[in-house]
Amino acid sequence: MTDDHLQSVFDAFDAAAKAASEQGNKWLLIDCVHEHLDDLGIFDYHDVLARILHLVERYPLLDMGGPGPFGTFIEGQPFKAYTPQLLASLQRQPSTTVLGWLDRTMGDEDFQNGYGPNPVSREHFHAVLALIIHDPRVDTGCRDFARLCLG
Structure with missing residues (x-):
């Protein structure tokens, strides 16, 4: 698969x-996303993650599932591979989607069965x-969810 193919997937x-x-x-x-999910695993994880976060930042009000197919893809890696990038995305453009993905990693130390500690405290x-x-x-929805996460 080529970078052109990955670009065409993200264009879709x-x-x-x-x-x-x-x-x-x-x-x-x-x-x-479900139609193309298998394609994502062929490419460099960090490139795909950056593209996913860019898409979420372009559409911060869009519900992309909780965790949805993107979240499931992201969570297939150790915390250190994605939680710092999720935090950075929230700082660039807050969204309920990314907030939900990162919040999931805060709730359970055994969330990823031995993938190591979460670098985001x-x-x-x-x-x-x-x-x-x-x-x-x-x-308002994202602010309310942030308040809930502070709980």
Whole structure:
């Protein structure tokens, strides 16, 4: 598989995300991701993760599933491979989707069965949650979810 193929897959995701946003139908994207999920594993994980986060940041209000196919793909790696990138994404463009993915890693030390400790501390996560709650760019739903995560 070539980088052109990966780009075409993410072009399809972007088109599906745009349609899902316009039509209020998250399944347009989720179904598209399921169709191409096997393709993602062929490529460099960090490149794919960066592209997923870029897509979520472009459509921060779109429900992409909890965890959904992207979340399931991301969680197939050790915490150190993705939690710092999730935190950075929240700092760039808060979204309920990424917040949910990162929150899942905070709730259970055995979440990944021996993949090692989470490099994102609960304290650092809570500091970002506090910023999200006060960020005027953030929609009410994401702010409310951040408050719940602080619980």
